[in-house]
Amino acid sequence: MYFDFVEKVAYEGPKSKNPLAFKYYNADEVILGKKMSDHLHFAMAWWHNLGANGVDMFGPGTADKTFGQVPGTMEHAKAKVDAGFEFMRKLGIKYFCFHDVDLVPEADDINVTNARLDEISDYILEKMEGTDIKCLWGTANMFGNPRFMNGAGSTNSADVYCFAAAQIKKALDITVKLGGTGYVFWGGREGYEWLMNTDVKFEQENIAALMHMAVDYGRSIGFTGDFFIEPKPREPMTHQYDFDAATAIGFLRQYGLDKDFKMNIEANHATLATHTFQHELRISAINGMLGSIDANQGTMNLGWDTDEFPWDVYETTLAMYEVLKAGGLKNGGFNFDAKNRRQSNTKEDMFYAFILGMDAFALGLRKAAALIEDGRIDEFVKEKYASFETGIGAKIRAGETTLQELAERASELKNAEDPGSGNQERLRSVINEVLFG
């Protein structure tokens, strides 16, 4: 046992002062016809929760993630599995997400790494037995190893490209073996520093070809879930190809990948792209591409990817509003791609962080449902576009008119009437009334 200070984090309600209890997340409570636990498929990110120890550019780690073993060994890899399953069980989390190299230490020889992955995934499978915990999505880390310095799918080296392919193949094998319903491509090194030494078209074609091969292989081994692109505009590269959802969706359509792929939207990446989290969710949803969510937040005046645990309830409310309107996440969930602050370095802090994040999304779900039930926002939006329901507006919507006819109508009208107020301040008051009333 690694976390002997708690047996089970239970729901105690908003009045509770117990730091190891949920105040808003009540798994079995039904909201809009569905249990909270079905709305919110929370996932643990293997890399942050079991790996990140607070190391940064200016100093070493402050948190002990050795779990009693020597890092870099298979004993340590197994201790992480034990700790992770204890952690998920105690919090009632049913999913985890992983990169290949989060699970085992990478060897110099890929055959050795793959044998280690077989061994650890057998061990994870054993741990899964008798629980309802499984993989949400897997991915291959194609940005850490120095061989990927010029990219993975976008590399200039055909041999490095083969290593990217090999890692994807193995990560897909493990994802399927562990019951995963998603497979993520985050292109950390797929981009450029300088255009003058980069063939962008060549690189994008190669990335698309790799994704096609991944889809073909995945489907051939029985993967029926979704492939996801996780957009991020920069960091580590100066410019990353999957800048934001709109860009990534355009890329998928250009290369005929749009039937197999959806978006994995990370809140902190949305804000790095100078959008809001809600914007990225909306753009994905209206294109039928809202797949999964990396639940975190950044510090807005900083401009880095700080991967903080989400706590801004306005943000979680607006995010859950989008998710509810889109009919939920099918093969995706809410992966806490978030890490404790370097100065929050105790084992208890790991629990406080997840309780904060889960409660913030649970409260967001409650408030988003209340906004929908309140109806004033929906009513406003419907009314705003009402001129397209009848007359010339209805003809425009039905595609039954011409530029000539519209110009004639304008000529008859001589001038158009005021299109009506956007009422932004009034509607923001409505949101505050629903949140705090």
Ligand code: XLS
């Ligand atoms: C990094 C990304 C990464 C992906 C998975 O910024 O968030 O962690 O989620 O490779």
Ligand code: CA
């Ligand atoms: Ca992420």
Ligand code: CA
């Ligand atoms: Ca991030």
